[in-house]
Amino acid sequence: MGKFIAYLKTKSFRNNLLAAVSTVAILLFIAFFSLRYYTKHGQGLNVPALKGLSFTQAVGKLEELGLRFEVDSVYVMDSPPGVVLDQDPNPNTFVKDNRTIYLTVSMNTAPNVKFPDIEFKTLLQARAIIENFGLKLGDTSYKADPARDVVLEASYGGNPLSVGQVIPKGSRIDFVLGDGKGNEEVDIPELVGLTKDEALFSLRGAVLNLGMISYEGEITDTANAVIVRQEPFRTDSLSKVKKGTPVNITLSNKK
Known part of the structure; x- marks a missing residue:
């Protein structure tokens, strides 16, 4: 030691x-x-803000800075196609040269979805179901039916929809709903002698629908053609029908 x-x-x-x-x-x-x-301590670049730019603008900025990029496409309703929705790293992040920036860009076309079964569902239920499938509620109209606010028909672009039918995601779906007054009866209006437009006004007031239109003789003036027959028509034994009942008419230029 x-x-x-x-x-x-x-x-x-x-x-x-x-x-x-x-x-x-x-x-x-x-x-x-x-x-x-x-x-390269102390050397690098700030990531530019790319969200909201078009894909072309975003790529131009990245290439100008010497940064690489990778793209993932997604579909987002109400978002214009070809727009940067997200980026990684976030804007103003300090990165090295040649770093890869990951972009999420909105797709040009919507993917297709199968239309779900919403028949006889309430409006609230049907709306929740279609939104879960990436669809939107369009216009709603009512027709006479005992069930109130229940979906009786669904259509897309004016065409009826069936369960399982393939349509673009984000489509607006129109519903026809029951008004809950299907069992109520109304007086049959007198349409003979009226023009078609006058008859339509009268039918709307009576909560009835216009049915089939037929013509008698040569029709030279459709605006002034008048109804010469209707079905159903008021009689002593039949004076009321259910709301929503279609009324067929025959038009003629003969008074």
């Missing part, structure tokens, strides 16, 4: 210790600056 303590006091030990410390310091110094050079 005494010899070891004596050795620690020698000049040789001090020189060896100094050399070892210097070597470690030099190695740390080299490693530190090599790492700074390798990682």
Whole structure:
């Protein structure tokens, strides 16, 4: 033990210790600056804000800065196609040269979905179902039926829809609903002698529908053609029909 303590006091030990410390310091110094050079410490770019730009504009900005990109396409309702919806990394993030920026871009075309079964569902239920399938509620109209606010018919673009029919996601679906008054009866209006437009006004007031239209003789003036027959028509034994009942008419230019 005494010899070891004596050795620690020698000049040789001090020189060896100094050399070892210097070597470690030099190695740390080299490693530190090599790492700074390798990682380009203090050098890089701020990621530009790309959300809301068109895909072409976003790519132009990235290429100008020397950044790479990868694209993922998604469909979002009410979003114009070809627009950047999201980016990773976020804007103003400090990155190195040649970093890959991940873009989420809206698709040009909507994917197709199968129309769900919403018949005889309430309006609230049917709306929740179609929205779950990526569809939207369009116009609603009513017709005479005992069930109130229950879907009786569904259509897209004026054409009736059936369960499982394929339509574009985001489509607007029109509903025909029951008015809850299907069992109520109204008086049959007298339409003979009226023009078609006058008859339509009368039928709407009576909550009835216009049925089939037929013609008698040569029609030379459709605007002034008048109704010469109707079905059903008022008799002593039949004076009322259910709301929504269609009324067929025959038009003629003969008074």
